[in-house]
Amino acid sequence: MAKTTPMMEQYLHIKSHYQDAFLFFRLGDFYELFFDDAEQAARELEITLTKRGSGDDAIPMCGVPHHSSSTYITQLTSKGYKIAICEQVENPEDAKGVVKREVTKVVTPGTVVEESAVQAAENHFIAAVERLEGERSVFARTDLTTGRTAVMPLENERALRRELSASGMKEIIAAEGETSFWQNAAHEAGVVISEEPELAAVSGENEAFFHNLDETVYQTVAARLLAYLYSTQKRSLTHMQPAVIEEPARYMKLDIASKRNLELVQTMLDQTKKGSLLALIDETKTAMGARLLKRWLERPGFDEPEINRRLNFVEQAVQQSFKRDDLRDALTHVYDLERLAGKVSYGNVNARELIQLRNSLREIPEIQGITASLDESYSSRLEAAFQAMAQLERRLTEALIDEPPVSITDGGMIQDGYHDKLDQYREASRNGKTWISNLEQSERSETGIKSLKVGFNKVFGYYIEVTKPNIPSLPEGRYERKQTLTNAERFVTPELKEKEQLILEAQEQIDDLEYRLFLELREQVALCIPDLQALAAAVSEIDVLQGFAKVSEEKGYTRPSFSTNGRLYLKNSRHPVVEEVVSRHRYVANDIELDPTRRTLLITGPNMAGKSTYMRQTALASVMAQTGCFVAADEAELPLFDQVFTRIGAADDLASGESTFMVEMKEAQYALTHATTNSLILLDEIGRGTSTYDGMALAQAIVEYIHEKIQAKTLFSTHYHELTTLGDTISGIQNVHAACTEEDGRVVFLHKIQDGSADRSYGVYVAQLAELPDAVIERSEALLASFEQQEGTKEAQQVSREEEQLPLFTFEPAPPEIETPQQKTSTAKDSQDEAVLEAVKSVEVLHMTPMEALEKIQAWQKRLNE
Numbered sequence: 125m126a127k128t129t130p131m132m133e134q135y136l137h138i139k140s141h142y143q144d145a146f147l148f149f150r151l152g153d154f155y156e157l158f159f160d161d162a163e164q165a166a167r168e169l170e171i172t173l174t175k176r177g178s179g180d181d182a183i184p185m186c187g188v189p190h191h192s193s194s195t196y197i198t199q200l201t202s203k204g205y206k207i208a209i210c211e212q213v214e215n216p217e218d219a220k221g222v223v224k225r226e227v228t229k230v231v232t233p234g235t236v237v238e239e240s241a242v243q244a245a246e247n248h249f250i251a252a253v254e255r256l257e258g259e260r261s262v263f264a265r266t267d268l269t270t271g272r273t274a275v276m277p278l279e280n281e282r283a284l285r286r287e288l289s290a291s292g293m294k295e296i297i298a299a300e301g302e303t304s305f306w307q308n309a310a311h312e313a314g315v316v317i318s319e320e321p322e323l324a325a326v327s328g329e330n331e332a333f334f335h336n337l338d339e340t341v342y343q344t345v346a347a348r349l350l351a352y353l354y355s356t357q358k359r360s361l362t363h364m365q366p367a368v369i370e371e372p373a374r375y376m377k378l379d380i381a382s383k384r385n386l387e388l389v390q391t392m393l394d395q396t397k398k399g400s401l402l403a404l405i406d407e408t409k410t411a412m413g414a415r416l417l418k419r420w421l422e423r424p425g426f427d428e429p430e431i432n433r434r435l436n437f438v439e440q441a442v443q444q445s446f447k448r449d450d451l452r453d454a455l456t457h458v459y460d461l462e463r464l465a466g467k468v469s470y471g472n473v474n475a476r477e478l479i480q481l482r483n484s485l486r487e488i489p490e491i492q493g494i495t496a497s498l499d500e501s502y503s504s505r506l507e508a509a510f511q512a513m514a515q516l517e518r519r520l521t522e523a524l525i526d527e528p529p530v531s532i533t534d535g536g537m538i539q540d541g542y543h544d545k546l547d548q549y550r551e552a553s554r555n556g557k558t559w560i561s562n563l564e565q566s567e568r569s570e571t572g573i574k575s576l577k578v579g580f581n582k583v584f585g586y587y588i589e590v591t592k593p594n595i596p597s598l599p600e601g602r603y604e605r606k607q608t609l610t611n612a613e614r615f616v617t618p619e620l621k622e623k624e625q626l627i628l629e630a631q632e633q634i635d636d637l638e639y640r641l642f643l644e645l646r647e648q649v650a651l652c653i654p655d656l657q658a659l660a661a662a663v664s665e666i667d668v669l670q671g672f673a674k675v676s677e678e679k680g681y682t683r684p685s686f687s688t689n690g691r692l693y694l695k696n697s698r699h700p701v702v703e704e705v706v707s708r709h710r711y712v713a714n715d716i717e718l719d720p721t722r723r724t725l726l727i728t729g730p731n732m733a734g735k736s737t738y739m740r741q742t743a744l745a746s747v748m749a750q751t752g753c754f755v756a757a758d759e760a761e762l763p764l765f766d767q768v769f770t771r772i773g774a775a776d777d778l779a780s781g782e783s784t785f786m787v788e789m790k791e792a793q794y795a796l797t798h799a800t801t802n803s804l805i806l807l808d809e810i811g812r813g814t815s816t817y818d819g820m821a822l823a824q825a826i827v828e829y830i831h832e833k834i835q836a837k838t839l840f841s842t843h844y845h846e847l848t849t850l851g852d853t854i855s856g857i858q859n860v861h862a863a864c865t866e867e868d869g870r871v872v873f874l875h876k877i878q879d880g881s882a883d884r885s886y887g888v889y890v891a892q893l894a895e896l897p898d899a900v901i902e903r904s905e906a907l908l909a910s911f912e913q914q915e916g917t918k919e920a921q922q923v924s925r926e927e928e929q930l931p932l933f934t935f936e937p938a939p940p941e942i943e944t945p946q947q948k949t950s951t952a953k954d955s956q957d958e959a960v961l962e963a964v965k966s967v968e969v970l971h972m973t974p975m976e977a978l979e980k981i982q983a984w985q986k987r988l989n990e
């Protein structure tokens with residue numbers, strides 16, 4: 125670059141402080157981007173790349189209009205970029221030289237608060253992490269739109285990954301030089317990682333934020349998070365709620381795999397809400413309720429009194445369905461109070477939103493009344509939060525008209541009678557307008573011109589219009605010409621000018637005063653932010669719980685009780701989502717009973733018979749119960765589970781870059797090292813990813829270990845029928861199977877779980893259902909028959925060999941030293957065996973299909989048996 129203009133120098137200076145962000149540099153009505161920023165933004169946003177200047181000095185440039193910038197900003201943050209917004213901070217007319225500019229805000233993926241970027245029913249999380257010794261860390265997570273912050277200790281890296289994979293997690297903040305340490309975990313979770321060297325100092329504004337944090341590490345991680353928020357938002361953040369410590373012991377642990385496998389908040393297939401448990405039981409009426417439900421489902425409780433409090437409410441709301449319907453109606457009118465508190469703090473609310481706040485507040489007494497007849501404890505929480513707000517509701521009612529405009533600078537928001545001065549200005553303006561509206565009549569009678577009109581236009585203001593033929597009838601002197609049209613002339617009179625001036629001035633004063641009054645009102649609301657947040661929290665819980673009651677009643681769920689002796693009993697339990705898909709009357713309900721002496725179920729049965737569904741429905745019952753919802757069964761007694769581990773299916777392995785088998789073994793390792801007697805473990809066909817004997821051996825060793833050492837409740841499905849002997853030999857391991865029958869050569873899945881093990885697999889039959897080519901099916905049937913026959917022969921041989929061996933232990937006379945015909949055959953057999961051995965050695969395993977291998981093995985066996 126040959127030489128830079130002063131403005132470009134300013135640009136380069138500012139940009140040097142924001143290397144990792146796009147710099148949106150305000151120039152008039154546009155934000156402009158230069159150099160590499162421009163080239164990259166033009167590509168990402170698909171906007172035109174131009175040049176500033178010409179020749180060698182030309183600089184790549186692109187720009188977005190200021191008024192529509194939020195769409196572009198949202199687009200960039202959703203792709204993981206940061207944007208530094210650089211504004212003109214002095215009036216260009218007052219500027220000496222280049223207009224002063226400053227970065228007023230940095231928008232990052234975790235700190236966007238724009239409505240276009242955050243979904244109503246989704247939290248938008250940003251978190252800071254601080255490393256402790258070993259794999260331990262502490263984590264502070266907030267949603268800037270609501271100011272709700274949770275701080276939690278994490279016992280290992282896996283727990284961190286679990287938090288990073290929580291829905292809505294966008295960005296993670298680490299200390300200086302620490303980002304590379306968390307890079308992989310962040311990358312895996314699709315979360316942007318940023319660095320923050322500073323810790324926010326405690327100040328009057330944020331003192332309450334640290335209030336609950338009694339340990340230094342908690343304060344440090346929260347201070348780092350806050351420092352990042354301040355450094356990006358560059359403003360005070362009065363809506364940050366006191367950070368709350370989430371003790372892991374108060375929650376059921378559900379790792380990423382379990383959350384996915386159980387399809388709690390999204391399906392495995394296409395990662396959408398539709399088809400998940402969340403979609404099924406989301407009967408919330410408010411956006412804040414929807415967000416809370418999702419948080420609860422991802423973190424079910426382990427605190428029995430709290431869970432029972434929720435269940436008590438749900439039970440009442442199930443029984444009193446009329447009250448529940450009234451409650452639902454009232455909740456429909458409640459606005460997103462939680463995010464509104466954030467907007468107030470940001471100074472982003474307009475009069476319309478304050479009206480929505482007012483309308484919401486008006487619903488609260490009704491909601492509280494209904495809640496009181498359902499559950500006292502929830503209604504008193506609501507009452508306490510509302511008391512402080514009642515005055516605000518009155519103030520908003522007095523101050524604002526019912527349908528104010530979106531703009532807060534053009535007046536038309538405040539009620540008559542709210543403020544004396546405003547009333548006076550309005551009176552003046554009204555008088556002026558009345559005088560003008562009477563003017564037409566008086567001018568007509570004075571001049572005798574019937575077609576005379578009084579009008580208004582933006583450029584010339586008020587005027588008197590007279591058609592050309594009538595002009596001579598106008599009296600001399602008083603009428604001043606203003607504008608000439610083809611057929612008419614427009615005039616003003618001194619009185620009209622005077623009144624116009626009065627009206628305009630009054631209007632300006634009205635707009636200014638209304639704006640000031642509105643700001644005062646907003647200040648008033650800002651003072652109520654903590655009460656508003658407490659109210660929002662109470663309303664969201666009530667909303668989630670009434671939703672639980674609605675689904676529970678509609679779908680015939682039952683209130684669970686929690687056992688103290690480790691018993692798990694579900695009568696006629698169903699998989700809540702699958703029963704919707706296959707329809708209620710076709711779904712086959714199943715019982716399950718486990719207790720400390722019968723704690724492992726070995727589930728066998730054909731593919732497609734319903735094994736996984738049975739296992740999942742048991743885990744889902746626990747998750748739902750511990751969230752505070754009724755469960756899909758006729759009777760439900762459950763232990764409180766501290767953790768649920770699942771190893772079902774392989775859909776989540778693909779992205780990790782590890783083999784299915786490796787992932788499977790890692791999951792098993794994790795369950796084996798972290799599960800306790802109070803955990804629930806679901807293992808679906810573990811060991812299937814390796815050779816039969818390896819797999820079987822591992823599966824058996826794993827079951828034995830869990831059963832004997834950990835003593836967790838375990839559901840274990842397997843195709844290895846050999847394992848079912850465990851059910852006969854180890855006390856507490858029970859064989860069950862998914863039953864099916866054969867009718868006219870067709871297998872009928874009964875989906876009924878029965879005692880005992882299954883007799884066969886029907887795998888080939890399922891392949892037939894999946895419409896594999898006939899040739900393959902026929903061939904596999906033939907092979908299967910021959911394998912089964914060989915199994916039979918092998919058993920027979922085993923018996924005869926044992927019989928042959930017997931003579932070894934008896935004394936026989938020494939054989940004569942001549943070759944017997946028997947010995948001859950055995951020499952021939954030896955050479956046959958050797959030939960087969962050679963063939964086995966020379967076979968090129970890597971160049972064979974499994975089918976070819978099977979055929980070869982079959983041929984060898986045949987030769988060996990001849």
Ligand SMILES: Nc1ncnc2c1ncn2[C@@H]1O[C@H](COP(=O)(O)OP(=O)(O)OP(=O)(O)O)[C@@H](O)[C@H]1O
Nearest residue numbers: 706710711712730731732733734735736737738875
């Ligand atoms: N109790 C039930 N009542 C009615 N239909 C059921 C029931 N359980 C399962 N199904 C149906 O059967 C299908 C297969 O069930 P599931 O996946 O549980 O079989 P599986 O035995 O685990 O099979 P695989 O061994 O191949 O994994 C389900 O998608 C569902 O449509």
